[in-house]
Amino acid sequence: DAGITQSPRYKITETGRQVTLMCHQTWSHSYMFWYRQDLGHGLRLIYYSAAADITDKGEVPDGYVVSRSKTENFPLTLESATRSQTSVYFCASSNLLADEQYFGPGTRLTVT
Amino acid sequence: QKEVEQNSGPLSVPEGAIASLNCTYSDRGSQSFFWYRQYSGKSPELIMFIYSNGDKEDGRFTAQLNKASQYVSLLIRDSQPSDSATYLCAVNSSGGGADGLTFGKGTHLIIQP
Numbered sequence: 001d002a003g004i005t006q007s008p009r010y011k012i013t014e015t016g017r018q019v020t021l022m023c024h025q026t027w028s029h030s031y032m033f034w035y036r037q038d039l040g041h042g043l044r045l046i047y048y049s050a051a052a053d054i055t056d057k058g059e060v061p062d063g064y065v066v067s068r069s070k071t072e073n074f075p076l077t078l079e080s081a082t083r084s085q086t087s088v089y090f091c092a093s094s095n096l097l098a099d100e101q102y103f104g105p106g107t108r109l110t111v112t
Numbered sequence: 113q114k115e116v117e118q119n120s121g122p123l124s125v126p127e128g129a130i131a132s133l134n135c136t137y138s139d140r141g142s143q144s145f146f147w148y149r150q151y152s153g154k155s156p157e158l159i160m161f162i163y164s165n166g167d168k169e170d171g172r173f174t175a176q177l178n179k180a181s182q183y184v185s186l187l188i189r190d191s192q193p194s195d196s197a198t199y200l201c202a203v204n205s206s207g208g209g210a211d212g213l214t215f216g217k218g219t220h221l222i223i224q225p
Contacts, residue, residue, distance in 0.1 A: 033212065042217035043156070043200070090155055097212045098204030100146055103155040 003027075006091050006104040013081050014112055021076045021107050023091030031094045032074040033058075033101060034066065036087040043090070049074055050097065081111045114139045116203050118216035126224050131188040133219050135201030138182070144204040145177055145184045150218065151197045160186060191223045 004025040013019045023032065034046040045058030047066040055066050063085060065077045078085055088108050092101040115138040125131040133147075144163055148156035162168045162175040162184065174187040184203075188195055198218040205214060 031212070040217075043215040045212065048212060094212075098144055100144075100158050100161055101202075101213060102158065106155050 004091060004093055004102055004104040006089075006107050008107060009105065010108050012110045012112060015082060016080050019078045019081055019109070021078075021089055021091075021109070023074045023076070023104055025072055025074075025091075025093045025104075027093060027102070028071060029093035029095055029102075030071075031097055031099075031101075032068065033092040033094075034064070034074070034076045035090045035092065036060065036085075037090060037106075038087050046076065046089075048097075078109075081109075083111050085109065086111045114142075114203075114205055114214045116201055116214050116216035118199075118201055118219045120217060121220040122222050123219055124222045124224055125191050127191060127193060129191055131191045131195065131221055131223070133186040133188075133199050133201075133221065135184045135186075135203075135216055136182055137184070137201075137203045137214075139203065139205060139214075140179075140182060142182075142203045142205065145175070146202040146213065147173075147175060147186045148200040148202060148215075149197045150200060156200055188221075193223045193225050196221060196223045 007022045033048045035043045044060050049055045049068040090106045091104040094101040117136045147160040149159050150156045160175040162177045168175045172189045176185045198220050200218045201216040202213040
């Protein structure tokens with residue numbers, strides 16, 4: 001089915017481990033985004049991408065790495081997970097940077 | 113720093129009444145405005161967008177925009193228990209840049225049966 005998917009949906013990892021969250025969209029949207037959502041902070045932009053091989057930092061990029069080798073995929077990597085990165089992570093996509101965004105189902109990440 | 117402000121609530125409204133959700137924004141150059149609904153444990157879902165001053169209606173939902181006052185609102189008529197959710201206001205950032213859309217923290221709406 002067309003849409004935007006994320007995997008895994010739930011992940012528990014230990015401090016210091018590397019973890020990658022996957023995002024895949026079938027709409028051929030140019031822009032893709034990674035947000036984290038925490039109580040009291042709302043949605044905060046981590047990184048975004050305008051096209052394959054073009055990425056840029058958002059509000060809270062420290063500790064995260066992204067890549068976009070294909071238009072439909074936008075993985076987010078936590079190189080050395082910390083407890084402060086425990087959060088719900090949402091991937092989103094849109095045709096334009098400031099256009100309506102469509103969200104994936106989210107990944108709930110717990111770092112112990 | 114571009115800001116989008118919403119009352120966090122909870123806003124409690126009896127079933128069948130009109131729920132009114134409000135949002136103010138700081139970037140006077142913003143041109144696009146969005147309302148998302150987020151159920152607990154789920155992802156945000158786009159329900160309305162508005163670009164021009166005035167009202168835009170879609171079923172039971174009406175978005176209202178007043179650019180002079182930097183104010184956007186969402187009215188939900190004939191509120192149903194299924195409307196209970198957190199509503200996020202999102203505003204585009206003028207001139208592009210890394211912000212894209214700026215989201216408010218959301219208003220928690222409770223429809224009382």
